[in-house]
Amino acid sequence: MARPVEPAKVARVIAALPGADTVAELADVFGLLADPGRLRLLTALLEGGEMCVRDLAVASGQSESAVSHALRLLRASRVVRVRRDGRHGYYRLDDTHVRLLLELALAHVGHEREDA
Template sequence: MHLVPADRAGHRTIDGHRVCEAIAAIGDTARVRAWADRFALLADPGRLSLLLALHTTGPLAVTDLAVAAGMRDPAVSQALRLLRAAGVVAGERDGRVVRYRLTDPAVAEVLEHGVLGRPE
């Protein structure tokens, strides 16, 4: 059981080789945390609706996203603020209008294959 961290080395295991395989599969805890944070963003139906709209149609303004998702403009703005802070979306100004687009390819892939169910 060479992969077991020192703080867990004294714990009893049933299948030690599988424990090492499981530890290897889990990998870097920072990577796991980053993915958990991404999934937390997707866990909200409003944010997920916005991301699906942006993924499918491309850049959209807040008011258009609000109509498409059945949300109010302030709720869309707040959701986009969170998504922008997480690096999942970005806004591009065109005069007075800001159009948002999906920028995270990993989230796009999850939407494409996990939510929309489209094959590769």
């Protein structure tokens, strides 16, 4: 292995890096976010707040079955949460971290378009 140019800086960076489990979990979350259908659902929740599967299906242009499947995956990774009301489930973004991540990504994409 090559020796670093700035050993003190490299040592600080190595000490600050997250562990393998954290990196794997982060990769899973970004993998979930890499799907256009799931992103449509998440942006719908970002704009609409709490929504049921049927409304999410209409808003995102997807089937209720596809929406249910995507929400199951997103819920398992703590990206969305559900509130039950009788036979209906109402989904929302899990927390402000998810909201911030989406808002930053949307701002980044918008910024790139402005520069083009």
